[in-house]
Amino acid sequence: MDFQHSEKVRALIARLEAFMDAYIYPNEQDYNEFVHDPVHLWQEWPKMESLKEAARNAGLWNLFLPHEYGRFSPGLHNLEYAPLAEIMGRVPFASQVFNCAAPDTGNMEVLAKYGSPEQQERWLRPLLAGEIRSSYVMTEPQVASSDATNLELTILRDGSDYVINGRKWWISGARHPQCRIYLVMGKTLLDNPQHQQHSIILVEPDTPGITIVRDTTVFGSKHSPFGECELKFENVRVPRENLILGEGRGFEIAQGRLGPGRIHHCMRSIGQAQRALELMVRRADSRVAFRRKLSDQGSIHQDIARSYCEIEQARLLTLKAADHMDRYGNKGARDLIAAIKIVAPQMAQTVTDRALQVHGGMGVSDDTPIAHMFTTNRYLRIADGPDEVHLAQLGKLKISEYCGNRS
Numbered sequence: 469m470d471f472q473h474s475e476k477v478r479a480l481i482a483r484l485e486a487f488m489d490a491y492i493y494p495n496e497q498d499y500n501e502f503v504h505d506p507v508h509l510w511q512e513w514p515k516m517e518s519l520k521e522a523a524r525n526a527g528l529w530n531l532f533l534p535h536e537y538g539r540f541s542p543g544l545h546n547l548e549y550a551p552l553a554e555i556m557g558r559v560p561f562a563s564q565v566f567n568c569a570a571p572d573t574g575n576m577e578v579l580a581k582y583g584s585p586e587q588q589e590r591w592l593r594p595l596l597a598g599e600i601r602s603s604y605v606m607t608e609p610q611v612a613s614s615d616a617t618n619l620e621l622t623i624l625r626d627g628s629d630y631v632i633n634g635r636k637w638w639i640s641g642a643r644h645p646q647c648r649i650y651l652v653m654g655k656t657l658l659d660n661p662q663h664q665q666h667s668i669i670l671v672e673p674d675t676p677g678i679t680i681v682r683d684t685t686v687f688g689s690k691h692s693p694f695g696e697c698e699l700k701f702e703n704v705r706v707p708r709e710n711l712i713l714g715e716g717r718g719f720e721i722a723q724g725r726l727g728p729g730r731i732h733h734c735m736r737s738i739g740q741a742q743r744a745l746e747l748m749v750r751r752a753d754s755r756v757a758f759r760r761k762l763s764d765q766g767s768i769h770q771d772i773a774r775s776y777c778e779i780e781q782a783r784l785l786t787l788k789a790a791d792h793m794d795r796y797g798n799k800g801a802r803d804l805i806a807a808i809k810i811v812a813p814q815m816a817q818t819v820t821d822r823a824l825q826v827h828g829g830m831g832v833s834d835d836t837p838i839a840h841m842f843t844t845n846r847y848l849r850i851a852d853g854p855d856e857v858h859l860a861q862l863g864k865l866k867i868s869e870y871c872g873n874r875s
């Protein structure tokens with residue numbers, strides 16, 4: 469694995485850091501004040517569109533899109549994207565400015581890879597242009613959705629339509645004012661083998677029969693404007709052409725989507741941990757308690773040193789996973805993708821927790837991004853598959869690898 473960034477990536481890093489300094493960090497407080505004001509619930513921050521325009525003009529757009537879709541973006545490999553996603557991850561709203569935010573990135577990859585030309589024209593083109601946003605609609609309240617074979621929502625053929633019935637929750641972005649398309653996973657072929665029953669269909673949010681039941685809060689926050697909610701689908705009619713790839717192909721599509729989505733979250737978690745470490749060090753060096761700087765205390769040295777070691781370990785593992793995805797595909801890298809999904813959010817939760825402690829009361833407030841980063845990494849240990857599911861998959865993979873094909 470080559471640790472040297474190419475000239476192209478070094479240039480992109482320099483441009484991205486300059487953009488962050490000019491437009492993102494100076495706007496962080498303004499963004500937070502706007503979105504946390506209940507008067508602005510489910511409204512987008514007014515400066516978002518002008519910043520997106522500036523990012524597009526700076527050539528910092530759709531950086532996540534892999535090389536085979538290069539005509540829409542600089543065409544970066546996963547290994548090349550990693551340092552850029554890490555930089556964007558340092559500020560929670562930054563990825564959206566560069567059209568690199570979840571779940572749009574995964575949804576765009578699905579449409580680019582599996583969508584029909586008509587589906588691509590209608591939804592992929594405006595997503596790539598940053599004109600609309602999207603939701604990925606999988607998790608259901610009544611079943612353990614970490615095992616997706618449990619999903620019960622039905623997508624059944626009726627003449628030239630599909631009819632959808634069921635409930636979903638924890639759907640990020642479903643209320644965002646620019647959300648124009650849901651990718652909904654449900655059962656179509658009830659008698660097929662378990663992994664060939666589900667399909668994914670494109671549904672417009674204003675289709676009759678869809679109700680937003682309630683908002684699901686995260687540690688007391690609605691995460692406006694891209695927060696999560698519970699949805700009810702009652703006899704929702706969608707034209708046949710909206711089905712992606714074919715009936716019973718849902719697992720195939722979901723697998724293709726999740727590898728890159730998971731590693732992107734990990735890259736951003738590393739950016740958050742790195743920023744939390746830097747904030748922790750500066751705070752410790754500027755705060756005096758009991759006549760000594762906090763940075764003179766041995767326990768603080770240990771917190772700083774441990775955090776540095778853990779970030780470096782996770783970063784190297786992420787780069788290795790990204791490199792394997794580029795060389796051997798998502799399937800060939802699934803052990804490393806599972807490993808980094810287990811390691812990175814847990815590491816970032818631990819590092820942000822230490823940084824939070826060093827900041828005292830300020831640490832739990834919104835005066836720094838640390839509290840937000842801490843809660844984000846806590847829920848990332850559940851979202852996109854809980855830790856235990858990745859541990860189970862990785863354990864089985866290694867048993868099969870070291871003992872022959874037993875799993």
Ligand SMILES: Cc1cc2nc3c(=O)[nH]c(=O)nc-3n(C[C@H](O)[C@H](O)[C@H](O)COP(=O)(O)OP(=O)(O)OC[C@H]3O[C@@H](n4cnc5c(N)ncnc54)[C@H](O)[C@@H]3O)c2cc1C
Pocket residue numbers: 571603604605606607608611612613614615637638639640641686696847850851852853854855856857860
């Ligand atoms: C902030 C946030 C945003 C989200 N956004 C979306 C979204 O946009 N779209 C979407 O569809 N979903 C979304 N989700 C849902 C998320 O993907 C699910 O919560 C997750 O997959 C777990 O499913 P579940 O909640 O049904 O938990 P369950 O499946 O009920 O699992 C509960 C717990 O059981 C344990 N467990 C499960 N399997 C095992 C095992 N094999 N061994 C041991 N223990 C196990 C784990 O500790 C797990 O946390 C989001 C969740 C959050 C918190």
